[in-house]
Amino acid sequence: MYKQALDLINAGFVILDKELKIIHWNRWLSLYSGIKPELIVDHSVFDFFPNLKTPQFLRNCNTVLTFGTVIFLSQKLHSYLFPFKPTCFIDSSFEYMQQSCTIGPLRGEDFSIRYIYIIVQDVTEIVAYEKKLKTMNIMDSLTGIYNRRFFDFSLKEEFEKHKRYSKPLTLIMFDVDCFKDVNDKYGHRCGDYILKSVATISASIIRGVDVLARYGGDEFCCLLPETNIESGLIVAERLRKAIFDYEAIFTSFSVRVTVSLGISELRNELISPEKLFNNADEALYEAKSTGRNKVIARG
Amino acid sequence: MNDSNDVILDDLEIDTFKEIMNIAFGSAAASLSDIINVYVVLSVPNVKIMKSAEIADYIKSEAKACGYNNLVEQSFIGNYRGVALSIFPCGSERELLSIFNPDKESYIESDPLNELEMEILKEVGNILIGSCVGKMVELLKESVTFSPPRFIRGDILQNISLGDAFDSDHWAIIMKTVFHFEEKNISSYLFLINSHEVTASLKKALRNFWKEYE
Numbered sequence: 385m386y387k388q389a390l391d392l393i394n395a396g397f398v399i400l401d402k403e404l405k406i407i408h409w410n411r412w413l414s415l416y417s418g419i420k421p422e423l424i425v426d427h428s429v430f431d432f433f434p435n436l437k438t439p440q441f442l443r444n445c446n447t448v449l450t451f452g453t454v455i456f457l458s459q460k461l462h463s464y465l466f467p468f469k470p471t472c473f474i475d476s477s478f479e480y481m482q483q484s485c486t487i488g489p490l491r492g493e494d495f496s497i498r499y500i501y502i503i504v505q506d507v508t509e510i511v512a513y514e515k516k517l518k519t520m521n522i523m524d525s526l527t528g529i530y531n532r533r534f535f536d537f538s539l540k541e542e543f544e545k546h547k548r549y550s551k552p553l554t555l556i557m558f559d560v561d562c563f564k565d566v567n568d569k570y571g572h573r574c575g576d577y578i579l580k581s582v583a584t585i586s587a588s589i590i591r592g593v594d595v596l597a598r599y600g601g602d603e604f605c606c607l608l609p610e611t612n613i614e615s616g617l618i619v620a621e622r623l624r625k626a627i628f629d630y631e632a633i634f635t636s637f638s639v640r641v642t643v644s645l646g647i648s649e650l651r652n653e654l655i656s657p658e659k660l661f662n663n664a665d666e667a668l669y670e671a672k673s674t675g676r677n678k679v680i681a682r683g
Numbered sequence: 684m685n686d687s688n689d690v691i692l693d694d695l696e697i698d699t700f701k702e703i704m705n706i707a708f709g710s711a712a713a714s715l716s717d718i719i720n721v722y723v724v725l726s727v728p729n730v731k732i733m734k735s736a737e738i739a740d741y742i743k744s745e746a747k748a749c750g751y752n753n754l755v756e757q758s759f760i761g762n763y764r765g766v767a768l769s770i771f772p773c774g775s776e777r778e779l780l781s782i783f784n785p786d787k788e789s790y791i792e793s794d795p796l797n798e799l800e801m802e803i804l805k806e807v808g809n810i811l812i813g814s815c816v817g818k819m820v821e822l823l824k825e826s827v828t829f830s831p832p833r834f835i836r837g838d839i840l841q842n843i844s845l846g847d848a849f850d851s852d853h854w855a856i857i858m859k860t861v862f863h864f865e866e867k868n869i870s871s872y873l874f875l876i877n878s879h880e881v882t883a884s885l886k887k888a889l890r891n892f893w894k895e896y897e
Contacts (some may be wrong), residue, residue, distance in 0.1 A: 443718050450714045452821060453813020454829040461802040491826060 396466070396483075396504030399490065402449060404429050407499060416468040416481065416506075433466060441465075444487050448500050454488035459507050466504060475512035482508040524598040526576060527583035535597035535605050542595075542609050543657040546650050554616035556606040557664040558623065558645040561676040563602035566641060574634045575602075578641055585626050590619065605664075613649035613681055620645045620679040628677060642677035644668060651683060691732045691854050691882055692889075699889045700856075704728040707818035708860055715814055721782050725815075726861040735855045735878065742874055745859065746770045753800075754835040755808025759816050761827035762884040765877035767816055769808035771869075778867050779807050805832040811862060815873060823888035854879045 390397045391411040399408035405428050409421040417424075419432060430437045444455045457465065464483040471481060484507045490499040522534035530538075539555070546553045560566070560582060567575040579602060586604065587596055595607040606623075608616050624645055632639040646668025650660045660683070667682035674680070692700060705727065712725040733741060746754075753771040758764070771779070809832045820827050858875040877885070 446718050447810055447814065450718065451711065451814040451817030452826065453810065453817045455813070456805070456809055456831045458802050458805065460798060461806065486831075488829075495821070495824060495826065 395506075396502070398429075398502045398504070400429055400445075400500045400502070402499075404445060404500075406432075413466070413504065416471070417466065435467060436465065445500055448487050448489050449497055452489045452491070452497055454486060457485040457487065459484045459511055465502070470508050471506065472508035472512050474509060475515060478508055478512070481506050482511045524583075527580050527598050529583045529587055529604075530595060530597035532597060532599050535595060535599060535607070538595045538597075538607055539657045539661065542607055543650065543660070545609070550652075551610045552612040553650040553660070554608040554611045554613055554647060555650075555660050555664045556608065556616060556620050556623070556645055556647045557599070557661075557668045558604050558606075558620075558643045559668065559672075560602040561642045561644055561672070563641070566639065570634060570637055570639060574632075574637065574639060577634045578632055578639060581630065581632050582627055582641070582643065585630055586623055589622050589626055613647065613683075616647050616649065617679060617681060620647050624677065624679055644671035644676045645679045646671055647679060647681045648683040654683070691856060691879060692886070696886060696889050697730055697732075699892060700858075700885075701728060701730055703822050703889075703892060704730075704819060704858060704860070707822050708815055711814040711818045712862075714818075715810075719782055719810075721867060722865040724863040724865060726863075728858050728860045731857045731859070732854055733857060735853050738855060738857060738876060741857070742768065742770075746872055753804055755805055755812070756833045756835060757809065757812050758830040759812075759820075759827040760830070761820070761825055763820055763823055763825045763827060763877070763881055763888065765875060765881065767812040768872075768874040768876070769811050770872040770874070771804055771807075772871070778869050779803060782807075782864060782867060801834040805834050808832050808834075811871065811873060815860070816875065819875075822892065823885075824891060825884075825888060856882075856885075 387408070390408065393410070394412065396413040396416070397408070397410040398406060398413055401407055405426060406424050407426075409419070409424050414420055417432075424432055444457070447453055448455060459482045462483075462485070464480045465485045466481075466483065468481040468483075470478045472478070484505045486503040488501055488503075489497040490501050492498045522530055524531040542553050545551065560578065563575065563578070566578055579598070582602075582604070583596070583598065586606065590596055590606060590608070593609055594611075595605075595609075597605050597607075599605045606619075608619060611619070624643055627641065627643050630640070632641070646664045646666065648660055648663035648667055654660050654663070663683035667680040670682070671678050671680040708725040708728060712723045715723045731741070753773055755769045755771075757767050757769075759767060809829075812832070813829060816827065816829075856877045856879075860873050861870055862873060863870045
């Protein structure tokens, strides 16, 4: 009856002996591994799953056998124990089924630990939704770059790093010149297309460690960690030129835009991330008011 | 309201309980040292009996005095049941990771640190709690089931949940020990809290323990 119950549960249930030989392999495991119980029972778990032969897995089994404790292995740290194909179709980026596992003891009537059980739960769908939510929380849905929330978080984080390690930090703020005219002349869908193009071009120019975000409307911010203002100016000029050279083709229209950029480096006398932001914002304002399509540095 | 002496343990029982904990925690420390390859020292356990309502304040004052701030909570259920709290010093996560997950350091660079820290400490807390409680219930000839570990950061006083078993008017038995990972120079506190509801079965288990020495 117990064997039947173990076959009915919607989770993997494997029983190992003290030598880590498989004693029971339930139907769920058979289904997702493609390995029938008659093939795997009485074999060492490492014969079929050599990936488990790690000091951590052995330590966990030893802990269970020595203390009778229950070990909870979270998906966040381990991703999976058994490399099964994922069954979740929300997100195809998972190579293997994401698993939350529990390893614990099974005792005999004399209280001595006789076996180890492992319960395997498929959490791929939950992880996929979590990943989706996280992405939605930090990305701008129109342009596909980071959003303002993530930028504000990164600015604070980089400011703290600067305070601790004294590494340079530069901020570029830029916006599309006369963007309202683009919207008025070609329509908002064209305006959206321009914003997406500006984001894509900018993302292709900066490094992976830089944080490019849409701050709001047609305004963008780019945080350059471990970069001084001299190097930042080179990046800003590259951005300006790449967008100046770009010709957007939207339906039958050819649209060209320029951007104005303000740049500032975090100096020790700046006591808050807001000060750095204000300096870059003032530089951007100056770039706009003195002719546009240019880079102005401040601070 | 009952007097603590009526419902909880008498001096002889407390001494026996301390003795059991000494043996259990000593054995846990030795086995842990073998398993994680770091010499672990466990302090002589301290037993206190107090009102449930006072527990949070007591733990807070004990932990905060040393700047401790990360907490893993786990319940254990059985005839001997209660709540275990493992409290770690803030900022020790990377050191602890190097003890328990030496090959996993690459995670630190790529994953959000806070989430990673939480997971590491949950697993470390799980092992520490499991090893001590496991050895203790083995000596008491009991077995328990553990709830998954829960990580609590920040204001521990507000977040400690002691469950329905801990009515604020009831007495509770609190055991405290300090783990010290010698080579890494990290210490952590372990608190085990039992409500008075387990006293009857605990007294019985203690009597059985005596009998073996009579």
